[in-house]
Amino acid sequence: MKAYAQDAATGAASGTMTAYANLHHKPCDVGIMIGARDYWGAGYGQDAWDALTRWLISEGRVRKLTAGCLAANGAMITLMERSGMAREAVRAGQELLDGEPCDILHYAKFAR
């Protein structure tokens, strides 16, 4: 599932959210991207993240939510931890950030 958000006043595209579920094992990997920096830091990310993750769990379709980000992405880590996700794995030096190795942090939350 992929959802697109747009500015209600201007119609400009502002971001996307994705949810990829395995229907047999029932984990669901969730992602978010607010593409335009003008929209960062205004609470939209947390609102959207909470709405999607709560909906996925409340519908009973999902057994486990997963998500991940670069260790340098403090805002994303805040979103995940505030939604009740806990760090479950680290892939050390998995990607390059400005030419330097950066860890990828994996977070998860069980529906119950």
Ligand SMILES: CC(C)(COP(=O)(O)OP(=O)(O)OC[C@H]1O[C@@H](n2cnc3c(N)ncnc32)[C@H](O)[C@@H]1OP(=O)(O)O)[C@@H](O)C(=O)NCCC(=O)NCCS
């Ligand atoms: C990550 C992202 C979704 C956050 O959305 P946002 O709307 O900017 O975030 P919000 O305003 O809802 O809240 C972010 C919170 O993180 C906090 N935060 C910001 N930078 C931080 C940092 N370096 N360390 C810790 N917390 C940080 C903010 O202070 C805010 O908390 P507050 O409400 O107490 O002030 C958005 O910045 C984005 O799309 N970035 C680009 C794509 C991306 O990184 N996607 C995720 C990777 S998979």
